[in-house]
Amino acid sequence: MGKETGFLELDRKDRTYGPVEDRLKNYNEFVVPLSPEALKAQASRCMNCGVPHCHTGCPVNNIIPDWNHLVYEDDFRNALEVLHSTNNFPEFTGRICPAPCEAACTLNIIDEPVTIKSVECAIVDKGWQEGWITPQVPEKRTGKSVAVVGSGPAGMACAQQLARAGHSVTLFEKNDRVGGLMRYGIPDFKMEKHLINRRLVQMMAEGVEIKTSVEVGVTVSVASLKENFDAVVFAGGAEDPRPLAIPGFELPGVRYAMEFLTQQNKRNAGDDELRAAPRGTLSATGKHVIVIGGGDTGSDCVGTSNRQGAASVTQLEIMPKPPTMEDKALSWPFWPLKLRTSSSHEEGATRDWAVLTKRVIGDNDVKGLECVRVEWKGGKMQEIEGSEFTLEADLIFLAMGFLGPRKAGMLDQSGVELDARGNVKANVFEYRTSDEKIWSCGDMRRGQSLVVWAIREGRQCARSVDEALMGVSQLPR
Helix, strand or coil, X not given: CCCCCHHHHCCCCCCEECCHHHHCCCCCCCEECCCHHHHHHHHCCCCCCCCCHHHHHCCCCCCHHHHHHHHHCCCHHHHHHHHHCCCCCHHHHHHHCCCHHHHHCHHHHCCCCCCHHHHHHHXXXXXXXXXXXXXXXXXXXXXXXXXEECCCHHHHHHHHHHHHCCCEEEEECCCCCCXXXXXXXXXXXXXXXXXHHHHHHHHHHCCEXXXXXXXXXXXXXXXXXXXXXXXXXXXXXXXEECCCCCCCCCCCCEEEHHHHHHHHHHHHCCCCHHHHCCCCCCCCCCCEEEEECCCHHHHHHHHHHHHHCCCEEEEECCCCCCCCCCCHHHHCCCCCCCCCCCHHHHCCCEEECCEEEEEEEECCCEEEEEEEEEEEECCEEEECCCCCEEEECCEEEECCCXXXXXXXXXXXXXXXXXXXXXXXXXXXXXXXXXXXCEEECCHHHHCCCCHHHHHHHHHHHHHHHHHHHHCCCCCCC
């Protein structure tokens, strides 16, 4: 424990944002890091609890009190070693994880939690700046080979761990660049993509072979992977979007959020319009945009629309508006239900709750959206009579989550068993599917989830594969 009275003397102070008028001009990250003095002070608020609930709140079980203490002691190098012992990519989680560890912080019962996410990000950013993060090349090779399909955070973590164990790992990605939804679903203003690229350089130096623009189940068969590799890992994510079954859904101005976000990220990467938008360019410039879905993906559509110069942005959510503050006595240490306002919302958007969409208005183009207000009674939704209203719209983005992994191609070809929700069936101990040569992890196994859960599953799956191939594993679980 760095300072015994730190949590009594100091208030929570987190990172700040650059001015709205500046950040809307580009797609760069705009978070302003804490100064070294402020970071040390915030780390000193950690109480080094006898039972640190932040450990269990964090899916990768980060050893948070230890690296908070090391930051307070200005020992960033050892803090980085502790951080990397549980998390392959803390620069990802330090930017786009919602920080369930902070919700579970013991200080959060009666006060504001420790700024765990900001300290984590500062540690790894300093590690890169100082050149402390280098490839971890195994001393010897096992002679075993593993194919990892899908290069999101689960696939990347799994591939890196297996390579460090000495296996020959090939990472397959159907898109032209590695990163999964981190690459094409997370806007650059939340996480710039050079962060992924430098990890890829590290992974390749550790022995991971990367093959992009290769779709397993289409350009290469599952059978060939099983024939040519000792083990196969499915980490393809949950990419089947939830549709909106209302009249007018088929109009060209109604599109899935990932189409919109992917296009802009491709433009930022330097792709031409045809390559970035094979189904036609989506632009919010001068248009009235409606985003259906109140989660992070919807928020990302809001931020991207504002940067493109939308005339207006409205975000709709079918559930009731949550309370501004959670009931901590009731919810702690679990993730609470409360109103969350993102930086994109602060840049300009109208938000509305308990709204059901009824019909898209338009002939060839979208003109509006008919809606009705609803109330929830006994867990059931009921329309409020006489509450119908219409919103002007030129573009409607669907950000209502995902139904699970895509079945066509790899999954259909593999014949692996699926669970009741349509995800690949595999338990969290072995991560093995109904095919003894195939494992699965991340969103493809658990359904749509957080980047930190994907990293955890990738790491644990790697240990299971290593143990199956070698009889014993030294990889951490």
